[in-house]
Amino acid sequence: MVIARYVRSLLLVVSVLSLGACGNSMLxxxxxxxxxxxxxxxxxxxxSVDIDDAxxxxxxxxLDIEHLIPQLMQRRVVFVGETHDNFAHHxxxxxxxxxxxxxxxxxxxxxxxxxxxxxSYLDDFIGGKITEAEMLRGTEWYQRWVYDYRHYxxxxxxxxxxxxxxxxxxxxxxxxxxxSEKGLDGLEPEQRERxxxxxxxxxxxxxxRLRTVFDQHAxxxxxxxxxxxxxxxxxxxxxxxxxxxxxxxxxxxxxxxxAGSGHLMHGSGIPNRVKRRQSVNxxxxxxxxxxxxxxxxxxxxxxxxxxxxxxxxxIGIYMEExxxxxxxxRLVEDGPAEKAGIKPDDIILGLNGTEIxxxxxxxxxxxxxxxxxxxxxKVLRRxxxxxxxxxxxxxxxxx
Numbered sequence: 001m002v003i004a005r006y007v008r009s010l011l012l013v014v015s016v017l018s019l020g021a022c023g024n025s026m027l028x029x030x031x032x033x034x035x036x037x038x039x040x041x042x043x044x045x046x047x048s049v050d051i052d053d054a055x056x057x058x059x060x061x062x063l064d065i066e067h068l069i070p071q072l073m074q075r076r077v078v079f080v081g082e083t084h085d086n087f088a089h090h091x092x093x094x095x096x097x098x099x100x101x102x103x104x105x106x107x108x109x110x111x112x113x114x115x116x117x118x119x120s121y122l123d124d125f126i127g128g129k130i131t132e133a134e135m136l137r138g139t140e141w142y143q144r145w146v147y148d149y150r151h152y153x154x155x156x157x158x159x160x161x162x163x164x165x166x167x168x169x170x171x172x173x174x175x176x177x178x179x180s181e182k183g184l185d186g187l188e189p190e191q192r193e194r195x196x197x198x199x200x201x202x203x204x205x206x207x208x209r210l211r212t213v214f215d216q217h218a219x220x221x222x223x224x225x226x227x228x229x230x231x232x233x234x235x236x237x238x239x240x241x242x243x244x245x246x247x248x249x250x251x252x253x254x255x256x257x258x259a260g261s262g263h264l265m266h267g268s269g270i271p272n273r274v275k276r277r278q279s280v281n282x283x284x285x286x287x288x289x290x291x292x293x294x295x296x297x298x299x300x301x302x303x304x305x306x307x308x309x310x311x312x313x314x315i316g317i318y319m320e321e322x323x324x325x326x327x328x329x330r331l332v333e334d335g336p337a338e339k340a341g342i343k344p345d346d347i348i349l350g351l352n353g354t355e356i357x358x359x360x361x362x363x364x365x366x367x368x369x370x371x372x373x374x375x376x377x378k379v380l381r382r383x384x385x386x387x388x389x390x391x392x393x394x395x396x397x398x399x
Contacts, residue, residue: 013063013302055295068300069099076247076254076280079271081261081287081298084147087309089287092302093258094155096285097164105254107164110243112235112259113145113152114168122166126159133364142360144173149367150309155258167246169257171195171238176231183227184234196241199233200276206268213262236263240273247278261286265297311399313369315377317342319359325349325380326362340395342379349390350378371399 072078080096082089101107114122121138124130136142141149159166175194178187184199201207207229214228239259247255263269264284271282288303316335320327325347331338350356351365352375369375374396381389 013065013068013300057293065095065099069096069103072096072100072283072285073103073105073254074281075283077243077257077271077274077282078254079257079259079264079282079284081264081285082258083287083290084260085151086287086289087151088304088307090151090155091307092287092304094158097155097256098158100254100256101162101164106252108167108246108250108253108255109155109159109164110167110169110239110246110255110257110259111152112170112239112257112263113141113147114139114166115144115170115172116168116238116242117172119168122168125156126163126166128160132156132160136364137360139168142363148309148312150312153367165253167242167255169239169242169259171234176234179231179234180223180227183224184230195234196237199230199237200273201229201233203268203272205266209266209268232269236269237273239263240270240277243270244274244277247274247280261291265291266294267296311371313366313371313373313397314399315366315395316398319362321359322347325356326359328379336395336398337377340377340393342377342393342395343381345382347380347382348377349380350376350392352376366397369397371397373397 078096078100080093082093097107097109118139121130121135124138125132125135130138136149156166158164172194175187175191178191184192184195187195210229210232211225214223214225218225218228239257243255243257247253257264257270259270264271265286267282267284271284274280275282283300284298285300285302286298288301291297291301293301314332314336316332316337316339317328318330318332320329328337328342328344328346328348330344331342348356348362351362354361354365356362356365356378374394376392377395378390378392381391383389
């Protein structure tokens, strides 16, 4: 194993190219064997120990990220993992993309966060035909991806500035929802046609890892493991097919794939399923920290300097959709909205003069705001005695 230090103290890189394919089960079986011998009273000095297949990680070697980039430049696909709500992971992803671009790579960025039917909005965004707000509405970001857009915004802004294509990798949520409920065999023909024709169920270690996750989070819930595994395969096969199709159509491009680490580790999620479709060399880069280091888990493990997403602006309300505007269902006690005089059942119609028709509109309008800023909130208040009343209230955003 080689540890690399990034010159700006951003991260450490651990190269695990030489770890081999043996996994924890092998290491655990060796441990069990050693314990069995100890219990029997035999002395370890009286017997030889076969360590020919032992895995040794050299933690003293270091690799600067400047030396990592030339290695990644030799790979047609670079898979970069993440924990979705870890800001440091996204900063590392951006730095790798910037460094590859600066080194001359002709890049495209494949993203788990966007679903395939919305590819045209990403094309129009990068092409300068629509705004960021129109892209977010068109791709249904806030409805389909629950994580804070600000984690990914710098990556999308860099792609826009440099004209780097963005590829929507993920399958539609409606399909995975149907698989979870009915399984692959229960899909309607038109639903099944929107998924890859070939699903590879042969990777037993992949299934075993999924079984562990399932037992931890859904065991005893009555849910079907078979359906759970099929949903995971729909994600991994679907994203792999989308990536492989792009590679086939764009032979000059190097593809950086951003996805949750669980889809990449050991290569058994997306990477091997891309290679099954296209003969390409790949690298898997995973963030460290909470990651359990295992032989064969990745080609490189990056340890990022901890970094937290700056607090976002808060109005201090619980929201619901309304026929017009956004309904204030409840107030955060002593929050900005309550202090400004907003009341439950008020309907927010505007922010700083911009019309608000939905929760998505409100979230987009708040994207460039910071805690402590003053905003003008237009509300509609309905009363039994005085009928409808429209007010503009000045509010200091919280955090």
